[in-house]
Amino acid sequence: MENFLILKFDTPASDIGMIKRYLRDNGNSEQIDLLVKECIGLSRDSFDCRVCSAEFPVETHGDNVCLGDVTVKSKSLAEHLENCNKAVVFGATVGIGIDRLIMKYSSLSAVKALCLDAIGSEMIENVCDLFNQRINAEYQSTCSRFSPGYGDLPIEFQREIFAILNLNKNLGVYLTEGMQMTPSKSVTAIIGANK
Numbered sequence: 001m002e003n004f005l006i007l008k009f010d011t012p013a014s015d016i017g018m019i020k021r022y023l024r025d026n027g028n029s030e031q032i033d034l035l036v037k038e039c040i041g042l043s044r045d046s047f048d049c050r051v052c053s054a055e056f057p058v059e060t061h062g063d064n065v066c067l068g069d070v071t072v073k074s075k076s077l078a079e080h081l082e083n084c085n086k087a088v089v090f091g092a093t094v095g096i097g098i099d100r101l102i103m104k105y106s107s108l109s110a111v112k113a114l115c116l117d118a119i120g121s122e123m124i125e126n127v128c129d130l131f132n133q134r135i136n137a138e139y140q141s142t143c144s145r146f147s148p149g150y151g152d153l154p155i156e157f158q159r160e161i162f163a164i165l166n167l168n169k170n171l172g173v174y175l176t177e178g179m180q181m182t183p184s185k186s187v188t189a190i191i192g193a194n195k
Helices: 016-022 030-043 075-080 097-106 110-138 155-165 167-171
Strands: 002-009 049-061 064-067 070-073 086-093 141-146 186-194
Touching (some): 002 110, 016 110, 030 097, 030 110, 049 110, 049 155, 070 155, 086 110, 086 167, 097 110, 110 141, 110 186, 155 186
Antiparallel strands (some): 049 064, 064 070, 086 186, 141 186
């Protein structure tokens, strides 16, 4: 394992258009815009945006992918990383605050809870994009993020990522028996790269 990092990001600006996409709202409803703006205001102080990552040498042997000392069988991941000599494995979260806010509003206003959930989803994607930009600047070339559950990469590979990055300790992110992450607005992924 090389280049182990724990990063904290300032809370990125929210994109109302993207939040509305998560809400599956394609129209120009002023009422929805007002709701989204209100919920952005409610959630403003709820985020703790952090990423934990490490770089590993990557080798593919048929359907087997070796990330340092960890091997996983996945044709999809092997194809995705076939032209890469490094892999950046990372976990990202926006913290537990947004989950608490969603839970609070689930009993007060289902519409606001739904909107807050969409804001949390958009925020974790923003954090992953910021981290991706940082990785793109460090390497000669990179490929897109690839997460457990994509293609034939088993969702259970989350356990390996949690273990190698110690996400419980380093980010306060936990994995349930059903492979769900807590806080819920958290992501694990692999970015292929070349140095």
